[in-house]
Amino acid sequence: MANIGTDEDFVWELEQEWKKSLPVFTERQWLTIFPEALQVFRKRIWDRIALNKKFYQDELKRQQTIINKKLSYPLKDHWAVDLAVETIDENLKEVTKEIKRDRWILTILKSATKKKISNSSIDKITPDDILRAKEIPITDFIQVNKSGIGLCPFHTEKHASFKVFKDNGWYCFGACGIGGDVIEFIKKLNKCDFIQAVKFLVKK
Numbered sequence: 001m002a003n004i005g006t007d008e009d010f011v012w013e014l015e016q017e018w019k020k021s022l023p024v025f026t027e028r029q030w031l032t033i034f035p036e037a038l039q040v041f042r043k044r045i046w047d048r049i050a051l052n053k054k055f056y057q058d059e060l061k062r063q064q065t066i067i068n069k070k071l072s073y074p075l076k077d078h079w080a081v082d083l084a085v086e087t088i089d090e091n092l093k094e095v096t097k098e099i100k101r102d103r104w105i106l107t108i109l110k111s112a113t114k115k116k117i118s119n120s121s122i123d124k125i126t127p128d129d130i131l132r133a134k135e136i137p138i139t140d141f142i143q144v145n146k147s148g149i150g151l152c153p154f155h156t157e158k159h160a161s162f163k164v165f166k167d168n169g170w171y172c173f174g175a176c177g178i179g180g181d182v183i184e185f186i187k188k189l190n191k192c193d194f195i196q197a198v199k200f201l202v203k204k
């Protein structure tokens with residue numbers, strides 16, 4: 001039977017080791033991973049603030065009661081009363097700090113949500129999408145001859161000066177004098193940003 005206990009201890013120790021190896025995320029990091037958790041976090045923090053405020057009020061009342069009773073205690077016990085008052089003072093300071101910290105976190109969460117909204121399109125494309133986008137032939141969007149030459153869609157011209165290369169790159173040898181890959185091409189063609197261009201190419 002003793003062996004079982006030892007095994008259990010061993011397993012418990014293993015579990016503790018494993019738990020230690022888990023990454024410890026801050027609330028902010030959690031939000032980057034699961035933006036959906038924002039509501040949960042916010043509620044949790046508001047609850048904590050409410051709890052701390054109640055604790056503060058209760059401690060304050062307790063302190064007042066002790067102070068009011070002080071004179072009814074024998075003089076030799078006054079040091080104990082003073083000590084109790086002091087301890088409560090420390091508690092009040094501690095809890096005030098916690099409330100301040102939580103309020104600060106709430107402010108950060110607010111700015112994090114704003115950022116999340118402006119970055120929301122980034123969340124929806126993956127490195128794989130970018131690779132796939134780069135494979136979409138430019139010639140799906142522009143007519144060129146056998147040599148890959150066509151009219152530049154970015155400036156008005158009579159003589160074709162737009163070239164699509166075999167590696168799916170492009171260059172305008174005419175007025176534009178610019179080139180790039182298919183993503184750059186779509187960015188310019190659709191007047192959109194990188195992410196929108198990738199989404200357009202992979203039909204996301």
Ligand SMILES: [Zn+2]
Binds near residue numbers: 175176177
């Ligand atoms: Zn051009």
